[in-house]
Amino acid sequence: MEFQIEYWHWVVFGMLLIMAELVVPSFTIFWFGLAALLMAALVWLVPDVSLSVQLLAWAIGSSLFALAWFKLLRPLMVDRTQAGIAREAVLGESGQVILAPQPPRRGQVRFSTPVLGDDEWEFICEEPVVIGDRVLITEISGNTLIVKKR
Structure with missing residues (x-):
């Protein structure tokens, strides 16, 4: 009996990663979970995708999401109010x-x-x-x- 990754496996994995962000407040695990949810959509649309392609796409998606956060989005969210400053x-x-x-x-x-x-x-x-x-x-x-x- 061969084990086949279904779309809902990626949904569960993604949700677990996103929930793990509550415990580890670094805002990096979230992007891995988001990429897993993206993989769930891909596997739902194209169910014949091999496990190695799924894992590669998840790694690339996670990297791109994390890179976009740290290089594009996070710099735009700098607090300029000086609240809490001496x-x-x-x-x-x-x-x-x-x-x-x-x-x-x-x-x-x-x-x-x-x-x-x-x-x-x-x-x-x-x-x-x-x-x-x-x-x-x-x-x-x-x-x-x-x-x-x-």
Whole structure:
């Protein structure tokens, strides 16, 4: 009796690999599981494919998926918010005043790239500023930025 790999074997194998990603959080095993699901579709469409061709196609598919993830997709997902960055890293960041301070209300500044997780912050400035002025962060006091006119 000869053992023949069926499409559902690849489905089970792929799902096991994808579930293994829950235990091993490296986001690499996922791509091997995805290639196995692709092999399931191939074997379902063309059931006469030999085991060696299936394994070769799975290895190539896994490699291509992993390469696409690490070289194409992952670089696009870089966190540019600077959330969780030390406060010293945001000192000197430049933003534009969108609401001038008028006592007792503080001003609002907007940054092109989010700073500490937000792109708009309340600020205090010792110099008079108007809407449209550029300011630099000199200090952080709680939820308020201390800025100086650029």
